[in-house]
Amino acid sequence: MIETILLESGIDCDIDRVHVDWSPAKLIEHAVSHHEAYLTSTGSLSVSTGAFTGRSPENRYIVDAGAADENVNWNSPTNKPIDEKTYKRVRKNVTRYMSQRRHLFVVRGFAGADRQFARKVMVVCERAHQALFISQMLVRPSSDELEVFGRPDIMVFAAPTYVCSRDRDGVEPAAVILDMEGKKIVVAGTGYCGEIKKAVFTMMNYLLPIEDGVLPMHCSANMDPRTGKTAILFGLSGTGKTTLSADPERLLIGDDEHGWSPRGVFNIEGGCYAKTIDLTREREPDIFDAIRFGSVSENVKLDRKTRAAIYSDSSITENGRAAYPLTHIKRVVESGTGETPSVVLFLTADAYGVLPPISKLNREQAMFHFLTGYTAKVAGTELGIKEPQPTFSALFGEPFMPLDHMVYAYLLGEKITQNKTRVYLVNTGWTGGPYGVGHRIALYHTRALVKAAMNGELDVAGYRHDDVFDVDVPRDCPNVPSKILNPRDTWEDGEAYDKAAAELAGKFKENFEKRYPGVDLNSMTRPRHR
16 A cells, blocks of 8 residues: 555655654664764754754745635745646655655654544655654554554655755755645755644644634643643743643643644644753753653754763754654643633733733634734844844744634634633733843743633632723732732833833734734634635
């Protein structure tokens, strides 16, 4: 069956050179013996991804053909079209190149822990460490499931050493191409494994709403082990999503990609892909201890003698990563599924210091902040930034959401209404003034606020309405000083706060009117698909 599938896909090679569903141990042996990687002192497989140490948006394309022509949101700058003829030329050249490799690796897995909404995925890759990476990131099938796996729903061809040429392929020097109609993905010219993971996720973000009415989410999710109640946490980089979802009193469902179906929430992945810069056991014990045998570390500096990882060294990249299976985490939900979320948290690191540390949102407010996806960059994060700069990434993950944003926003609004899910906006950023004047909200206060939101304690004392940001702010929270709940009270100069708050509220309005002109969230109806 596998040989037939490969031949039909354009890969014609001796089947003895194709290694199917190898164990982590065999993949690690091969990677080390063939000089793909080193073993670290903890047993993690350490690799260098070459010129690309992160995703390459300028080399990512979606095939403009079939239903995708009407369904894909071509107005988003992250969805770059490529014509079908060019795509087929690239795929033909890549599969022909892969046919000539001495070794090919095939990994079969699921995208989706809930098998009712999962897709069967087959990844064909050039290197053993890629196979190890994706076998840990996908949901691993049981032996019985592999026996009846059959034809995949999604196929991925990953050839990092194939360098695209403008003359030969029509694109250069790399290409990540998603064929939504044929459900195939080509990743060529880049060794960054995250491209494979995010391409599969993007494909699922296209398929789940259209084919299943499921809301795909770029978020983390966890569960109360006593009550079974689940919570989902959205947040861009630097907002504390990983830290807050890894609550020692709760079980982790997943840390990055989930679906919300009529049956509840489910992890789309079977592993985690964590940043490693400045990682320590003291700050992130679960992640630190998970980077062991069976994991893949990307672009992490090693001590030459001891092979110990130097996580504080960013000389290769700030984007060092480690991929490991969820089984490497102690407190996890093994099924990767949970009941319908009772709480949704939108995390933002407001460097202006004006947003309340937590506020409750109704349906329309939740859809507004979902479509806005706000956080703020601070000085030092990028060249030229000297004061806080607002960042808006719709849906808290716009680069991976190929459909019209309203498709996802409507699904969110529909689900929180049907299930009476409580929604909160949580500011993990600054208080007492903007960045450089005030200070970051204490983590223990944020944890107390999140805990109270999850168990319903915020509702006890009621709320006051904040007219500037149009949100409801709790009057009291256990273990949190009441002064902190009203950010204006933490500033020395109240008028300065009023000015800064009005400025940020204006930026929210300006961004929304620019991105979604004429949209009325109160009267919004379900968008149609082709």
